[in-house]
Amino acid sequence: MSFGTKLAWDDTVLPFQLDRSDMRGRVARLDGVLSGVLKQHNYPAPVEALVAEMALLTALIGQTIKLRWKLSLQVQTNGPVRMIATDYYGPEEEGQPARIRAYASFDADRITEAAPFDQLGQGYFAILIDQGEGMQPYQGITPVAGTSLSDCAAAYFAQSEQLPTTFALAYGRSTEPGVPEHWRAGGIMLQHMPKASPFASGEATGDAGLLAAEDLVEGDEKENWNRVNAHVATLEELELIGPSVPPTDLLVRLFHEEQPRVYDSQTIRFGCTCSEDRVRQSLSIYSARDIEKMTTDEGLVTADCQFCGAHYELDPASVGFESDDKA
Structure with missing residues (x-):
């Protein structure tokens, strides 16, 4: 895919x-964030795509958390891609950017040419929220269900939160003349506002016997849900990723009859x-004996960050609960 000038969005x-339809949502566009996430690793193409999708979901879902909170998405499976983990750190103060990091663990010998989601096996999709010290996470x-990570996220909100949600x-990869190839992503998340009595009473019709968004709405709510999702179905890839259509114009094009109202954007x-x-x-x-087992032939204890690739080299005498620093 090819794009033009980088947008402020x-x-x-x-x-x-x-x-009009009592729904809330978010529009996200990611560019440099994905470059920061993916350049740390030499992922196979299907793994890159899964990490890009997971990072985009994390941005869309994470925007709702409060200052200084942390939201994490995790997928763990028995397939070639064993785990994908992302973290969204809420801004330290109003007006400051939020931060995202992500990484994947996989068996290179088991990666195939199948679609990215097919590299996952049986497993689970999890959302974790850390509200800070002294609070219960x-x-x-x-x-894991459906045919995409966004299906997993929608199933999570239907099953665990009883909130009809669609993505x-x-x-x-973006290819522009004179610009290195890089990843871009864009998306919309829509969610029905919570009801006073959110518990579904009907049959679960989702994949793997899980609740689906349609199981949670009825009457006028169902009519609104179907109408808004019909608008979403008209979206084109270039509208989501840009650069020619700002998110504000996109919302007017999709939802002008739904009385859209925008709030302050969040930089990531x-x-x-x-x-x-x-x-x-x-x-x-770890004890001194444990630290000794971790010490390399060069006489160092080393550690690498899976998220950003940072490499740390430490004096073994300075780490562990029996270190010289504790004496």
Whole structure:
């Protein structure tokens, strides 16, 4: 795919509301964030696509968390791609960017030419929210289901949160004359506003016996849901990824009859929280004998961050609960 000039909307999430149909949503565009995530690793093409999709989902879902909170998405399966993990760090202060990081673990010998989602096996999709020190983390899990990671996320919201949710995503490599090939992504997330009594009473019609969004709406809500999703079905890839259609114009084109209302956009950056202090803290549970077993032939304890590729080299005498620093 080929694109033109980089937009100011790149690496942002724009929240909005559809007043007529009582729905809320977000539009996201990712460019430099994906470059930051993917350049750290030499992933096979199907793995790259899965990580790009997961990062886009993380941006769309993460925008709702509060300042200084952390949202994580995880997929673990018995397939060639064993795990995908992403983190979204809420801004430290109003007006500051949020940060995203992501990585995947996979068996290179088992990766095939099949579609990216087919590289996953049986497993689970999880959302975790860390509200900070002294607060109990929240975790929700559903089976891997459907034909995409966005299907997994929609199934999670239907099953665990009883919130009808739909996604429309596009992502791939951008090729422009004179510009290195790089990944771009864009998408929309739509969600029915929570009901006072959200519990579904009908049959679960989703994949693997899970609830689907359609199982959670009836009457006027069902009519609104179907109408808005019919608008979403008209989306084209270039509208989602850009650059010629700003998200605000896209919302007017799709939902002008639904009375769209936009809120302040959220800027996103690639960012990792790893540090030498965090490495030392993670090693603080080990004895001197354990540290000795971790020491390389060069006399160092080394650690690599799976998210950003940072490499740490530490003096073995300075780490562990029996280190010289603890004496």
